Amino acid sequence: xxxxxxxKVYEWLADVTDPEVPVLTILDLGxxxxxxxxxxxxxxxxxxxxxxxxxxxxxAMDVIGMNIRMALLSRGIKKVNIEMQLSPxxxxxxxxxxxxxxxxxxxxxxxxxxxxxxxxxxxxxxxxACPRCGSEDTQLVSQFGPTSCKALYKCNSCHEPFxxxxxx
Numbered sequence: 491x492x493x494x495x496x497x498k499v500y501e502w503l504a505d506v507t508d509p510e511v512p513v514l515t516i517l518d519l520g521x522x523x524x525x526x527x528x529x530x531x532x533x534x535x536x537x538x539x540x541x542x543x544x545x546x547x548x549x550a551m552d553v554i555g556m557n558i559r560m561a562l563l564s565r566g567i568k569k570v571n572i573e574m575q576l577s578p579x580x581x582x583x584x585x586x587x588x589x590x591x592x593x594x595x596x597x598x599x600x601x602x603x604x605x606x607x608x609x610x611x612x613x614x615x616x617x618x619a620c621p622r623c624g625s626e627d628t629q630l631v632s633q634f635g636p637t638s639c640k641a642l643y644k645c646n647s648c649h650e651p652f653x654x655x656x657x658x
Contacts, residue, residue, distance in 0.1 A: 499525045499537060502561050509553045510637050511655075513596040516554060519544065520584030523575050536569040537562055542580045545638050582657050594621045599643065599654040618654050620645035 503522055508514045516522055524540040539558050543551045555572040562570050582601035590600035599621045619626050625647035632642040640653040 496525050496527060499527065499562070502565055503539070503558065506554065506557045506561050508550060510550050511593070511596075511598065513592045514589050516541070516558070518586050518589030518592060520586065521554070521580060534569060535567050536571065537567050538571040538573060540573045540575050542575045544580050546576070548638070582655065593655055597621050597652055598640065599652060601655050601657040616657070618643055620648060620650065621652055622650050623648040
């Protein structure tokens with residue numbers, strides 16, 4: 491007999507990390523939109539977890555779905571449905587403050603402004619502080635990093651390269 495409740499499932503999901511940025515959990519990212527539990531007539535629990543990808547076509551979503559299934563299966567929930575919710579689109583505004591702090595500690599500059607704000611004007615760039623030394627004397631090396639959600643920067647003070655988790 492499984493006595494899982496929604497709060498317990500959220501606790502279990504707090505252990506599921508992003509395969510591309512393993513310092514972040516899927517709850518830190520804010521991609522978990524909903525958790526629903528149903529009991530079957532034979533007293534089995536069916537979990538439906540609704541997630542929103544950080545980018546359309548994000549390759550990590552399949553791995554995240556598999557890791558969610560494994561986390562729940564290891565705790566006795568054998569029937570897990572993963573549903574993708576594309577609207578509203580994910581935004582860095584959904585990231586937790588602790589997630590942003592984890593990024594900085596890990597050496598990745600976190601998103602610094604609200605994605606839903608006015609945004610930048612034409613030819614304007616965000617001032618991105620180096621997560622290692624804190625200097626704002628940095629330069630964009632490539633708008634495209636190792637994953638779609640990150641850009642590459644170089645610090646002109648400590649001369650270290652670093653990634654920046656882009657706002658969107």
